[in-house]
Amino acid sequence: MKKKYILGATALAASVMISGCKPIDEPTAAANADVPVPSLTTMEMLTESLTDADTEFAEYGEPVTTSETAAAETAEAVPAGGDTEPVQTAESTESAATETETASRTETEVRTVGVESISLTFYSVTLQTGQSKMPIVTMSPENASDKSEIWTSSDTSVATVDNMGKITAVSEGSCTVRVTSAQNPEVYADVEVTVTAGVQITYIDGILVVNKTYALPADYNPGVNSEAQAAFDRMQADAAAEGLNIYISSGFRSYDYQAGLYQRYVDKDGKAEADRYSARAGHSEHQTGLAFDLNSIEESFAKTKEGEWVNRNCHKYGFIIRYPSDKEDITGYKWEPWHIRYLGEDTAKAVYDSGLCLEEYLGITSEYAE
Numbered sequence: 429m430k431k432k433y434i435l436g437a438t439a440l441a442a443s444v445m446i447s448g449c450k451p452i453d454e455p456t457a458a459a460n461a462d463v464p465v466p467s468l469t470t471m472e473m474l475t476e477s478l479t480d481a482d483t484e485f486a487e488y489g490e491p492v493t494t495s496e497t498a499a500a501e502t503a504e505a506v507p508a509g510g511d512t513e514p515v516q517t518a519e520s521t522e523s524a525a526t527e528t529e530t531a532s533r534t535e536t537e538v539r540t541v542g543v544e545s546i547s548l549t550f551y552s553v554t555l556q557t558g559q560s561k562m563p564i565v566t567m568s569p570e571n572a573s574d575k576s577e578i579w580t581s582s583d584t585s586v587a588t589v590d591n592m593g594k595i596t597a598v599s600e601g602s603c604t605v606r607v608t609s610a611q612n613p614e615v616y617a618d619v620e621v622t623v624t625a626g627v628q629i630t631y632i633d634g635i636l637v638v639n640k641t642y643a644l645p646a647d648y649n650p651g652v653n654s655e656a657q658a659a660f661d662r663m664q665a666d667a668a669a670e671g672l673n674i675y676i677s678s679g680f681r682s683y684d685y686q687a688g689l690y691q692r693y694v695d696k697d698g699k700a701e702a703d704r705y706s707a708r709a710g711h712s713e714h715q716t717g718l719a720f721d722l723n724s725i726e727e728s729f730a731k732t733k734e735g736e737w738v739n740r741n742c743h744k745y746g747f748i749i750r751y752p753s754d755k756e757d758i759t760g761y762k763w764e765p766w767h768i769r770y771l772g773e774d775t776a777k778a779v780y781d782s783g784l785c786l787e788e789y790l791g792i793t794s795e796y797a798e
């Protein structure tokens with residue numbers, strides 16, 4: 429199993445790192461990174477296959493005797509273009525660095541790479557009470573020995589932060605959330621947090637209203653409504669008695685789940701198109717626990733026996749087809765023959781008999797503010 433590996437730039441960099449961490453065995457030559465690295469030509473000549481010893485080296489960062497061996501063995505362990513090995517190498521380097529620190533009392537020199545700067549994916553954020561968001565942290569340089577983070581909030585009555593950096597809005601106001609390098613406390617980055625009052629839940633004529641105009645608070649998280657579930661179960665049983673298979677393909681969806689779902693649709697189709705069929709977080713009826721998607725979420729569902737049966741009968745169980753055909757201008761959404769909303773039997777029958785969509789029935793709009 430002989431293989432010839434060509435040493436790429438990554439592998440070269442990796443061999444320099446390995447040379448740099450070699451101090452375990454050779455304190456003097458070891459601690460500097462100026463160990464000669466074999467030329468590309470030398471590397472291209474390497475044709476040996478991996479041995480057990482090579483593997484051990486790759487996994488555990490075993491000390492080696494000469495710098496050329498280190499570089500050469502690294503080159504062998506990294507197949508041309510291989511992206512996985514350098515990661516292992518970096519880990520070996522880190523663990524070797526830790527071992528070196530432990531042994532520092534007796535060693536002549538310690539090589540620690542300090543964190544110099546921290547960057548975040550955002551530095552300011554506005555959240556509703558109950559809402560959470562987490563910035564992604566990048567500590568530089570990339571080979572810093574210890575990238576541990578310490579998170580603090582200047583006012584935990586406004587926003588808290590956990591040790592992963594997840595910021596949660598508590599009450600109206602503003603504060604600063606800071607991430608500090610555990611290794612180098614002089615290096616930190618701040619997020620200015622503004623917390624706004626939570627959105628108010630809207631009931632009209634006793635009906636919980638959620639559409640593009642009316643939103644739910646981020647922390648409104650009731651789960652599936654038990655009355656709606658019971659009504660569905662009755663409907664499902666009656667349909668089954670007629671040989672029809674109706675099932676829930678999507679029920680309750682939390683604010684955070686909807687945020688991710690909507691974002692995926694935006695990434696796929698763009699915002700304007702996504703807004704025709706997917707609700708922004710806080711604006712989904714699924715967050716009420718009163719809405720269900722049935723069977724396949726395709727317009728073709730309307731033409732199935734199940735779809736026709738649901739269209740004719742769901743109001744008897746307290747549901748309406750929430751987004752009827754030809755009402756997109758009013759509901760704000762394309763036709764969704766699979767999406768039913770629980771209103772209770774009396775209201776559902778009244779809406780059904782009116783031939784109106786819920787917005788028309790209540791005399792309200794469905795439009796995003798911006």
Ligand SMILES: [Zn+2]
Pocket residue numbers: 714719720721767
């Ligand atoms: Zn739906």
